[in-house]
Amino acid sequence: MNATLHELLDLTVRWVHVIAGIMWIGNSLLFNWLDRNLRPLEQPKEGVQGKIWLLHSGAFYEVEKKLLPPGMPYPEKVHWFMFQNLTTWVSGITLLIVVYYMGGAAYMVDPAVANISTTTAIAIGVGTLVLGWLVYDGLWRSPIGKNSALTAAISFVLLIAVTFGLSSVLGGRAAYIHVGALLGTLMTGNVWFYVVPSQRELVAATRAGKAQDPALSYRAKQRSIHNNYMTFPVLFIMVSNHFPSTYGNTLNWLILAILMVGGAVVRHFMNIRFTYGPWLRYAAATAIIALALATILMAWQRGPTSAAASGPVSFVAARDVIQRRCVQCHSATPTDSQFTVAPAGVMFDNPEVIQRMAARIKERAVVSKTMPFGNKTNITDEERALLGAWIDQGAKIDQ
Ligand code: HEC
Numbered sequence: 307m308n309a310t311l312h313e314l315l316d317l318t319v320r321w322v323h324v325i326a327g328i329m330w331i332g333n334s335l336l337f338n339w340l341d342r343n344l345r346p347l348e349q350p351k352e353g354v355q356g357k358i359w360l361l362h363s364g365a366f367y368e369v370e371k372k373l374l375p376p377g378m379p380y381p382e383k384v385h386w387f388m389f390q391n392l393t394t395w396v397s398g399i400t401l402l403i404v405v406y407y408m409g410g411a412a413y414m415v416d417p418a419v420a421n422i423s424t425t426t427a428i429a430i431g432v433g434t435l436v437l438g439w440l441v442y443d444g445l446w447r448s449p450i451g452k453n454s455a456l457t458a459a460i461s462f463v464l465l466i467a468v469t470f471g472l473s474s475v476l477g478g479r480a481a482y483i484h485v486g487a488l489l490g491t492l493m494t495g496n497v498w499f500y501v502v503p504s505q506r507e508l509v510a511a512t513r514a515g516k517a518q519d520p521a522l523s524y525r526a527k528q529r530s531i532h533n534n535y536m537t538f539p540v541l542f543i544m545v546s547n548h549f550p551s552t553y554g555n556t557l558n559w560l561i562l563a564i565l566m567v568g569g570a571v572v573r574h575f576m577n578i579r580f581t582y583g584p585w586l587r588y589a590a591a592t593a594i595i596a597l598a599l600a601t602i603l604m605a606w607q608r609g610p611t612s613a614a615a616s617g618p619v620s621f622v623a624a625r626d627v628i629q630r631r632c633v634q635c636h637s638a639t640p641t642d643s644q645f646t647v648a649p650a651g652v653m654f655d656n657p658e659v660i661q662r663m664a665a666r667i668k669e670r671a672v673v674s675k676t677m678p679f680g681n682k683t684n685i686t687d688e689e690r691a692l693l694g695a696w697i698d699q700g701a702k703i704d705q
Pocket of ligand 1: 412547550602603628631632633635637642645649650663666667670671677678679682683685
């Protein structure tokens with residue numbers, strides 16, 4: 307596909323994805339917040355679970371949560387909340403195809419991780435999403451699923467195993483985004499196969515003046531709790547491609563595991579913060595420990611593996627490496643077939659820019675080794691070490 311068209315497609319779908327995602331997760335957070343802040347009525351009424359007054363955009367909103375008692379007419383218009391989720395998922399999968407699968411090997415495969423073909427990498431990615439849902443759903447429907455604590459523990463171990471497995475075959479960035487896409491797929495499956503059917507049944511029962519089937523609503527509640535805990539981890543993964551020291555680390559799977567636990571615990575902390583149990587302290591402590599651990603791991607990065615550059619390194623030598631390995635993409639006139647516009651606006655065409663970007667060059671090409679992108683230009687460890695030495699020696703451009 308034409309590069310400009312490809313970028314336009316990426317931009318449009320990403321924009322839709324972010325907007326739909328904000329609407330979906332925003333609604334989910336708002337309804338969770340409402341549930342926690344409902345107050346009992348002064349004079350209790352049958353079926354009414356609580357009430358809240360809100361102030362927004364210049365007026366009051368009076369919201370009551372209730373089940374409709376048998377015989378009460380069904381309201382003319384009831385708003386459902388499910389298409390934000392569908393739009394987020396569909397645009398997310400489209401983005402996965404546009405950016406990662408159509409982007410070729412550069413996004414999916416990192417030869418330093420595993421030398422697999424692009425087709426294999428895509429098959430692994432798609433397979434993870436499909437199998438992931440089947441295993442998760444099957445597990446929770448099976449007899450084991452009756453024991454929630456045990457099944458939650460098994461699900462978590464499986465999720466970490468998937469994270470580890472993907473990080474051992476795909477490029478770090480692709481591994482992360484597939485864990486995120488998997489969680490997003492589980493959430494969407496939960497909405498459409500459990501929450502929506504349970505709500506349909508509730509509406510049908512209300513219309514027929516009957517009580518709701520408790521089994522359906524129990525399952526729907528259980529799946530919606532799962533979704534609640536997945537929100538924060540998914541949001542981190544969606545922004546993780548801006549943080550190469552997470553996905554580019556040798557222990558990237560462990561960093562992701564810790565941050566997912568941290569995100570879920572922070573969500574828990576928000577869920578229970580009005581109940582003030584001892585959980586409050588445990589949750590806060592776990593979140594802090596998780597973040598601290600992730601920080602330590604991120605600082606413990608893979609540095610240059612060979613000490614090729616001993617003695618002073620001249621700018622001429624450093625620039626030579628950049629000419630050979632970086633300007634194919636990072637130039638006003640890139641020659642790379644895929645990146646026809648300098649990525650992130652970074653161009654190494656003149657010495658001053660190279661000097662100004664020295665810290666980022668070190669971070670991306672020497673420490674986290676996430677540049678050159680997918681190592682498309684086959685940089686060697688010696689060349690990485692040489693760039694590192696030139697920067698450590700002050701990144702001088704006058705010698
Ligand atoms: C095949 C194309 C390609 C090559 C070759 C390449 N890059 Fe990049 N670079 C990218 C893309 C795509 C991005 C934006 C995505 C990202 O940041 O991961 C980027 C972003 C960057 C950024 C800006 C983001 C940041 O973290 O500050 C820096 C700096 C960078 N590259 C340095 C380098 C260096 C140094 C080399 C050579 C050793 C290099 N790149 C080679 C494609 C390339």
